[in-house]
Amino acid sequence: MAPVAPSSQPWVEKYRPKQVKDVAHQDEVVRVLTNTLETSNCPHMLFYGPPGTGKTTTALAIAHQLYGPEMYKSRVLELNASDDRGINVVRTKIKDFAAVAVGSGSRQGGYPCPPYKIIILDEADSMTEDAQNALRRTMETYSKVTRFFFICNYISRIIEPLASRCAKFRFKPLSEEIMSNRILHICKAEGLTLDSEALSTLSSISQGDLRRAITYLQSAARLFGSTISTKDLISVSGVIPQDVVQSLFMACKSGDFDVADKEVSNIIAEGYPVSQMLSQLLEVIVNADKISDEQKARICKKLGESDKCLIDGADEYLQLMDVACHAMRALCNMPEELHFS
Template sequence: MAPVLQSSQPWVEKYRPKQVKDVAHQDEVVRVLTNTLETTNCPHMLFYGPPGTGKTTTALAIAHQLYGPELYKSRVLELNASDDRGINVVRTKIKNFAAVAVGTVRHGSGYPCPPYKIIILDEADSMTEDAQNALRRTMETYSKVTRFFFICNYISRIIEPLASRCAKFRFKPLTEEIMTTRILYICKEEGLNLDSEALSTLSCISQGDLRRAITYLQGAARLFGSSISSKDLISVSGVIPEDVVQALFSACKSGNFDTADKEVKNVIAEGYSVSQMLSQLYDVIVESDDISDEQKARICKKIAEADKCLIDGADEYLQLLGVASNTMCAISNMPSFGS
């Protein structure tokens, strides 16, 4: 096995683009931001889109290209969802950092070093509404010396007064072609061998999330060495085996609640992700030929509701049981539970 496989550095970090122009597939975003870097005329920014599409990478690249390694730590404040970003932090830490004026000293480094600081708020959609409201005044008061970069998956969770103060950039899911190109480059660098089936599988299971694809690839490389098959990638990805999904679907079609409940408990006991199960169950139901469009619509509506509840922290067993019960009712043309 190549020695590089024993390195402790995650490949996600090792192969993270260091410059804005290297960010894959976000052509419009890159074009606008490259111009921003040239003029150093930087507005508040809001990056939104699916995970693993380059939002955080782009924000960090801009900051590094503006200030260089010497000034980065003093000019850039990064706060993630894991940090406390409640209303008190906004009023103290963020406000105090935003209030300090900075000069334009270049230190002979060749970096633009514009006369403002940058505050990067990653996963901003997990901030409370009160905390977001507290930022409004801070953004306006210190706009001459501070720029805010908001990064989120769901733009609908950013309050309108904040969103309207920012230039918005949507990051698109990566195409299979772009994913394949990047994965093949990493395989070449790391001495890995992936056949076309494995490449296709990796693109399918990562669903446009390049970070997830690289993580799966590194996990498979550590476990199975330099030759990685489609089966190896599925085993490290957490994708639920097709027979488990089919067993739950068959139990729903049987019309027997106890049978469905047994399969749901089996999914939970095996430790499978219910969110992943809903995603795969959705695919099975949409492609099914023996269910009417009206029945599919009822089932998919419930899957959507359950998926939202899971994001908000609901109990996995109850949500999956709810989906199974309503699927059973829809297939049997009975009123749904709770209707």
């Protein structure tokens, strides 16, 4: 297969750390795994934490450091959420790969090449419970010749019998400083100009997800050129402009139903995703200084309920209107229940 042209290569891949020691802001994980790599004796591993914090990068770096480019394809099987990973795949593809024994592990090209293979299961928390249960026996049977690396956002969605067989590594959310340093490094390498306001906006809208931040940066660079503004980043990220969110908030504070209804109708007409609006409205409510804790609690409770309803397929206009009405009652100290004579 022909190599990807540099201009079309995703920056997420272009700037992905190639070695474990280069993974940012995960000092404890890096320290333990560096020691493990020195012995080349890896246990089954479970990497968990927020998205874009280096879990997949770390797993791939371990595999590349163990086998090198020549042996990688024959020794490592990668499966992510785009692959079918139901119980039939566990019983066939994964089991067949795990069952094949490998050589005694002589070093090749300066790489350790230990006598086992690695199966990387990205987004393992999306696997069905039946598939996870089927993996238990496979892990036990072929543990001498195969190691499993599970990667997930939510460790609670991994069944306990599977999690207990793995060494667990928690990946911390990336701080704004760490993200900013990495983004500025990429900007310098790509010849981009990003002012401090745009940098702060990029860190904010990506919510600690470095992968998302790099993707937004590349999209903005392709669409708007080498000088990137806050407005450019907001337009490529799908984030709702802050003045739209503030307008809805002020409409709720006004206590005027018609004003709130007009704002909600405008938001729906503009095609803004209501789930995104709820997320940004939550941030405004939580950070507001002149709202009591009781008012915040009442509004946040309704935001959570409406978000669940949207996931279940509820009408966007009705849910946002419901949120606006509850927020209006909370902010204007109206009674919770309205009584009609």
